[in-house]
Amino acid sequence: MNQAIRNAWIATVVLFALLFGAVSYIQVIGARDLNTNPLNTLALTRSLCNDRGTILAGGQPIAESVAGNEACKSKRSYPDGAVYAGITGYYSTNGSQGSTGMERSMNSELTGASDQQFLDRVRQLFLGKQPQGANVETTLDPKIQKLAYGLIPDGVQGYIVVQNPKTGAILAMVSKPSYDPNTVATLDRSAAAAAKAQLDGTQGINLYQNVSGPTGALLSPGSVFKLVDTAAALESGKYNKDSVLPNPAQMSFPGIDYKLPNYAGGQCYTQTQASFAFALANSCNTPFAGIALDLGENKIADKAKAFGIGQDPGDQLHLDYGKGKFPTGLNQPQLAQSAIGQFDVLVTPLQISMLTSAIANGGVQMKPELVKTLRAPDLRVITEYQPEALRTATTPAVAQQINDWMVGVVDNGLAAGAAVPGVKVAAKTGTAELGNGLNNSWFTGFAPADNPQVVVTIAIHGVDVATGAQLTSPNAKKLFEAVLNK
C-alpha cells in the first residue's frame, strides 16, 4: 500500500511539474507572443486609463482628466462639453468608442508620447513617475466661443469660424448640432455605446470620419465664391476696378435648355450692366458667370486652389479636415454655375474663413492655428507655435481692391446687417440653393477693413432665405462687436 501511495505522490508531482512548465511558458517564454497578440488589449486599456494632458481655452480647461473608478483611475471630463465638442472631440477612456477631434489628433502630445516629449519620458522613467502628457493651450477665446455657440439656434445646422487674419489664430469655431462629449467618455461601457449610437443617428454629426464641424463639413459656398472669381478676373489683366460687366437677368447657353438666373434678392434687376462694386454688393450671378466663361475653367480652378479650396490647411490646425473641391471637366453651364458657388463646388466653413483672411491680410493666407502652446505639466513650454504663412492667394493690390468692394457690400449691399457703428466692416454673403427650396446661407467678412483684426464666417445649412439672412449678418455683427470690444 505504501508503495502505491508513493507512486500516487509521484504522479501528483508530475502533474505539478506540468503546471510549473505551463506557467513558466506563459509568463516567460511565450509572454512576448501573448503580449503582442492582436487580440490583447491589456496594454491599450492600461494606457487609456492614464492621466492625459489638459486642453485649455483661455486658461480654462475644456478637456481634462479627472478621477475615475477602481478599474480606470482617471477619465476624461469636458466642462462646457457641447460648446467645444467640435474641437476637443471625445476620448472614450475605456477604449470602447475610440476617440475623435483633438483628443485623437493630439493624442501623442496629450499622453506624452510625442517626439518633443522624449526627454520628459526618460526623466519620468528614472523618477519612477507615471508618464505625463503635455497640456494643449488652444487659441480659442472662451468668451467668443460661447457667444458663437449661442448664436446658432438649437435645431439648426450651422457653423461659425472666428479667426485672426494676420496670424491665422482661430478664436472661435463652433458647429451645431453639437453633443456633450461626456456622454461618450463615460466609463460605463453600455452608456457610452448608447450615447455614441444616438450621436451617429444625428443629422450633422459625423463621428466616424471626424469630418463634421467647421473644418470638415463640406457645403456649397454659393455667392461667397464670387470673391474667387473677382480675384481671378483682376489678376487676369482682362478686368480692372472700372470694368463694366454685362448683367443680364438670365444667362442662356447655346443649344441647351438651361438658363442661369440672376440673384433675385438684391437690386440686380435694376441694371443690365454692372460695375464690380454693384455686382458684388447685390451678388448678381450673371456678371461672374460671364467672367468664368470668359477666363475659362482653369483660371477659376487655379484661383480657387490659391485660396485653399481643395487644399490642405497646413500643420497647425491639429484637427481632421475636409478638403473640398472645385470640379474640373466642366461644360459651359456647369462652369457658370460653379462660378457662383453652386454645382459641385464644395468648401468647408474654415476654408471660406481662410479665403476671407487672405483678402484681409493683403493676399497672404496664414496657416489656421488652433494650438498656441504645448506646455509640460511643470508649466515649461514644450512648443510655442508661431504664425506661419501658408500660401499667397493673390497680390496685395487685388486683395486691397476686393477689400474695398467688400466694404461696399456692407455699406450699401446685402450684408448691411453686419455693419458695426464706427467700424469699417467688409463682407460678402452667399446663398447656395440646395434644390429642395432650402439654402446654405453664408456670411464671411472682416473688420476693421483698414486694419483687419478679425474674420467672421458663418454658414447655416438647410434654411429658407429669411432665416438664413437673420442668422448670418446680424450675428456677424455681434461677433465683430465682441472681438473688437465695441
Added chain:
Amino acid sequence: MSTALTDSVVVKPRRNIELVLLVLALLVGIGASVLSSVNNPGSLNGSFWFQSSLLAVASLAMHITLRIRAQYADPFILPVAVALNGLGLAMIHRLDGSKGTAGDNQLRWTLIAVACTIVLIWVLRDHRRLRGFTYISLAVSAVLLVLPMVPGLTAGDINGAQLWIQIGPFTFQPAEIAKITLAIFFAGYLSVNRDLILLAGRKIGPLQLPRFRDMGPMLAAWAVSIGILVLQRDMGTSFMFFSLFMVMIYVATGRVSWVVIGLILIAVAGTVAAQLFTHVKFRMESWYDAFDPVIYNRDPGGSSQIVNGLFGMADGGIFGTGLGQGQPYLVPYANSDMIIASFGEELGLIGLAGMILLYLLLITRGFRAALGARDSFGKLMGVGLSFVMAVQCFVVIGGVTRLIPLTGLTTPFLAAGGSSLLANWIVVGLLLMISNTARGPVDTSPLHHGDDDSAGASAPPSGDTAPIRDTHVTQEVS
C-alpha cells in the same frame, strides 16, 4: 541525538513550529491585502483591520484546538491552508473594489469553514471513527449529488452546469462536500474489501479481473461520474470524482491495470461527450483553437475568458504588475474560476510558482500523513483527499494555463465560493487528524490532553536534547 534512542525516535508535537509558520502565513495573507489596498484607496477602510483580526483569531483558534486535541498533527498543513486562504481573501477583496461584497462573503465562509473544522476535530478526535460511517457516507453522497437536480432546490443552470443548489439567498455546490463523503465511503469499503477484490476473480492474461460483484462499487463510481457529466454537465467535477475513485482503488490494490482501465474509460467518456454535448465541444475548441478570432468571439462558449487570462499572466511576466496594479478584473470570473490568472498577473511567475509550491507542499503533507497512517482506512482516506485536491489544482490551473481544456472546478482555498472553502477546510481537518495518529505515539490508551512542555512557552532546555515525554516507539516520523 542520544545513543539510547537508536531504534526509536522521539516524536515532537512541533506545535511551536506551526505557530511560527502560522504567523508567517497570516503576514502573507494580510500583507497581500495591505499591498493591494495601497493602490486602491477606499478598500483599506476601517473594517479591514477588524476583518484581518478575525482571520487571525480563527487561525489561532484552530491552532489551539490542535494543541489540545491533535498535538501531533502535521505542523505545515494549517499554515499553508491559512496562507492560501489569506491570499485568496486579499485577491477577492482587491477585485471587489469598493462596491463588491464577494470578499466579505468569502471571509464569512472562511470563519464558518474554520469553525466547522474546529468542531469536527474537537468532536471526532480520531479519523478512524469515520469508518463507522462508510455506508452512511455513501447515502449522503448520493443525496448530495442528486440535490442540484431536485426542483425547488436547484439553482438552475449556472454557466451551463447544474451543480448548485439554492437555499434562501445562498447558493451551494454539494459536489464539493460529496468528494469528502465519497472518499470516506471508498476508504471504508476498500479497506474492508481490498483482499476480496485482490484475490477473488479470474485472471485473463496479465490482467487480474475481480469478481463482478466486487467490481460493483467501481462501476457505480464510473456511473456517478458519467451521470454528473450528462445530467449536471460538468466535466471537471466528473473528472474529479473519477480520479478520486481511481487513486483509491489503485492504492488499495496496488494494481496499475486499474489505472490503465480507468484512463481508457475517461478517454472514451471524454471523446463521446465531446461529440454529444455542444458545451463540451465548445470547451475543447476553446482549448486547442483558443486564438482563432471566431472561437474567441463566440458567445456563449468562446475562448475570450481563457485567452484574456493568458494575456493577463503574460502581462504579469516574471515579477508581476504588483498587487492592485494589474487589470485582472477584465477577465470574467476573475475572483473564482480565473483567480489563478489574477494572481499570475499581479504576482508574476514568482508569486504564482510560490503558490503552486504551497499547494504541492500541502498535498505532499497529506500524502505523508497517509503514508504514516497505521490503518488502511486512514491511508486510503488520506491519499484520496490529498489526491483529489491535487487533481482539483491540476484541472483548474491546467485549464487556466491552457494545458488542458478549462472546466469549472474551484481552486482550493483561493476561489470565491463558500462550499469549496468549507469542503477544503474539512479536508484539512481530516488530514490533520490522520497525521496526528500517524505521527503521534502508538498509544491505545486514551490520549493525554493539555499543553505539554515542548509546545509551551518555555523553550526546551537545550537545542539538541528534546524532552522525552513519551517512550513509545514509532516507525514513521516526518
